Amino acid sequence: MVRTGSVAGPTLAVVAREAGVSVPTASKVVNGREDVAPETRRRVTEALDRLGYVRRPRFDGPRPPGLVDLVVDSLDSSWSGAVLRGVEEAAHDAGLEVVVTAGLTRPRGGRPERGWLDKLSARGSSGVLLNLAGPTPSQYAWLAQHRIPFVLIDPVLEPPPGVVSVGAADWHGGVTATEHLLSLGHERVAVVAGHRRRMSSNARVAGYRSALAAAGVRHRAAYLRYGGFDEGAARRGTHELMDLPEPPTAVFACSDRMALGVYRALAERGVSVPGDVSVVGFGDLPEARWASPGLTTVRQPLSEMAGVALRLLVRVMGGERPEGTRTELSTSLVVRGSTGGVGRGFVEAGVR
Structure with a gap:
């Protein structure tokens, strides 16, 4: 359990009681665990803010400014190869290092399995690119709570409002x-x-x-x-x-x-x-x-889409907000x- 602040500050038990949840559930939210329902996470987060409970990020050191994650379905297709080439080239130009994670999605639904966000938090990634993977509402909430920027490449489903994505026409x-x-x-x-x-x-x-x-x-x-x-x-x-x-x-x-x-x-x-x-x-x-x-x-233009997504992620990591949340690259016969x-x-x- 993570708890910071003055001795007189609220305990996690007080926060849990205020939010109407158990102490272990409140602890999961504070520690950045992803196995929490979005509505529960919202109630606990609001209680934390109301009571002035100071949260410490799970990653204790400074986030490496040059590290981003790329999440793909698999590495055994020419599709993924084209995306990797685009990300690699754009990351090299931007002076970034990329951690590639593959094989996280379930056979049905194409959504990432639970647990990958915990690993992302542990290594202190500054941003995430998601290719052909649809985060769950809880995972969207987790990324928002931890203020980790992310961009979707060719999303499977319509992203929530405000989520930045890159696709083709x-x-x-x-x-x-x-x-x-x-x-x-x-x-x-x-x-x-x-x-x-x-x-x-x-x-x-x-x-x-x-x-x-x-x-x-x-x-x-x-x-x-x-x-x-x-x-x-x-x-x-x-x-x-x-x-x-x-x-x-x-x-x-x-x-x-x-x-x-x-x-x-x-x-x-x-x-x-x-x-x-x-x-x-x-x-x-x-x-x-x-x-x-x-x-x-x-x-x-898969490689170009991936490169644009990386460059958009860099802008979001720097505090910018793109004019539009959806970027489409042209197709040709x-x-x-x-x-x-x-x-x-x-x-x-x-x-x-």
């Missing part, structure tokens, strides 16, 4: 991908989306629908499949699309990884790309260039060999 990317397919004569354009509740996935699908509407092409509900940003799920969804009475002549996959799943499904059915079906991905990761044929895709005109035999006969 996902809606515009969805429009660009669909317009490209429409310009080649495709009207039966399907989309393999990511997660139903993920910001980026919903924005890309919204862009796809907007492009269809602007071209006067009817949106078919059967042409929407969710692949969860997973190659295997995208493969299964593509088989379902090809089993439709009128299968699509083009597929927009909302990630390069899912586009590879589309490739696999089409190859298993003897359907050629782009002779029978055109495919567009999203990301422009290295696998887009390695695919055969090369994948036409929407470039998402990279045309390779996976898109072409509509194959007439495919349109007339369909594919089973």
